[in-house]
Amino acid sequence: MPALKVPRTEAEPVKRKLKKLNLYGGKRRPKREGDFVLLPVLDDPGVYGLGYEVLSIELPLRPERQIYKNLESVLAERLTPEELKYLRRYDVIGDIAVIQIPPELEHRVDDIVWGLRKVHPFIKVVAKKGFHEGAFRIRDYSIIWGEKRLTTVHKENGVEIKVDLSRAFFNPRMKGERYRLAQLVKDGERVLIPFAGVIPYVLVIARYKNVKITAVELNEEAYKIGLENIELNRKRLKGEIESIHGDAFEVLQELPTFDRVISPTPRGVDALALTLSKARKWLHYYDFVHEEKIGEFRERILDECRRQGKECNVRIKKVSDFKPHVFKVCADVKILE
Ligand SMILES: C[S@@+](CC[C@H](N)C(=O)[O-])C[C@H]1O[C@@H](n2cnc3c(N)ncnc32)[C@H](O)[C@@H]1O
Structure with missing residues (x-):
């Protein structure tokens, strides 16, 4: 082999x-x-x-269980092919499985829990996922099996991330994106990350690169978990982290410029002008864009660059599907000397 x-x-x-x-x-x-x-x-x-x-x-x-048993094949024993079509993607965050259950499968909750536990015998909680709510992007979850908690420690990219799904946003699907950015960052850079949440981007970058990172987060609960995460990972971090609790739109006015700014922008917030104004060499700006409007999004960024007197190259990367025809994208903006 x-x-x-x-x-x-x-x-x-x-x-x-x-x-x-x-x-x-x-x-x-x-x-x-x-x-x-x-x-x-x-x-x-x-x-x-x-x-x-x-x-x-x-x-x-690998042990057989891990090769052949995905949720769909396990549930094929109990659900009809018609019901299986409604099965959604799920996430495992630490020892919590999080799944969306559409109305067509509400009567199959017990079977779905059984299937999840069969595929992931280590999980201790199964939570049903609602929608993101409010400025802090916290979802509404209900626990449908197991221990009554939404806190856990999630391992990713060589770091441990404490998460509390009831108090702060966290998306495990951005693992690859965090790794991509950690590879782009160079030792010695000063990096700014507004909208930092429980600081997963910060930790992964500081894990691999000797950099100084400033994180800004408005949700006090997320900010505090972020501080715990710095302690939890202290021994494995190469970089230095400064964490600020506050509104990025106010805090950033008081900060200097940075080599690189990474903006995991909350949906519906326009922080383009603000974050670009703080970037000297690179801005990585996340947004949600309809596939037919990607060209327009690129033009909007180039306009803002011109407005700020910056010459920029812009590359748009589709990061994930958000809903039909709408993608989460990252604009990698290189600011030329
Ligand atoms: C999409 S989440 C990203 C969180 C984190 N970067 C991650 O990837 O897990 C956006 C975050 O921005 C925070 N936020 C919203 N408005 C803010 C503001 N005005 N200033 C600072 N943070 C803000 C939310 O509380 C949330 O944690």
Whole structure:
């Protein structure tokens, strides 16, 4: 069985690329070897053209439960094919499984809980997901099984993130995005992250890069959990973190400019002019945009650059689906010298 020998720092993006190309050998486990990771790949000529050494090695097989049992296949035992069509994507945050249950499956809640526990035997809570509410973007959850709590510690990108879903926003699906940005940041940079939440972006970047990061968050609960997260990860962080509790629209006026600004902008908030005005070299600006309006969004950013007397290159990256035809996007804005 072949394996791709990849530098540790590149393992995650290469794994994602392999999965996209259908070349990843998911039945086996990757293995760490010093500064490298051996990624299991399929016996396919495609794996030889990727620019990495291909080794012939027997990587250990994953336990069967992990290979074959996804929620849909497990629930096929209990739900009809018609009902299975309504099954939504779910998240596992620490030991909490979070799932949206549409009205068509309300009568199947017990089966869904049974399926989730079968696929993820370690979970201690199953919560039903409502919608994001208010400026702090906190969702409305109801616990449908297990311990009566919405706090947990989620592991991602080499850091531990304390989360309290009842008090602060957290989205585990941004894991790849956080990793991407951590790779873009250079040692020695000063980075500003408004709308920082429980500071997942801050932690992942500070984990990998020797940088000074300033985080700003308005929700006091999220800010306090963020402080706990700094302590929780203290020993593994290369970078320094300054955390500020306050309204980004007021606090940023008092701050200097930064090499890089990362704005995980809450939906419906326009912080483009503000965040661009604080960026010297790079702005990474998140927003929600209809697929037909991506060109317009790019023009809006270029207009704002001109208005601020900055020459910019703008690249828009689709990060995730938000609703049909609407994407969460990140505008990577490079400010030219
Ligand atoms: C989309 S969430 C992103 C949180 C975090 N960056 C993450 O990825 O988990 C937006 C965050 O901005 C915070 N927020 C909303 N308005 C704010 C403001 N005016 N100033 C600072 N933070 C604000 C919310 O409380 C929320 O935590």
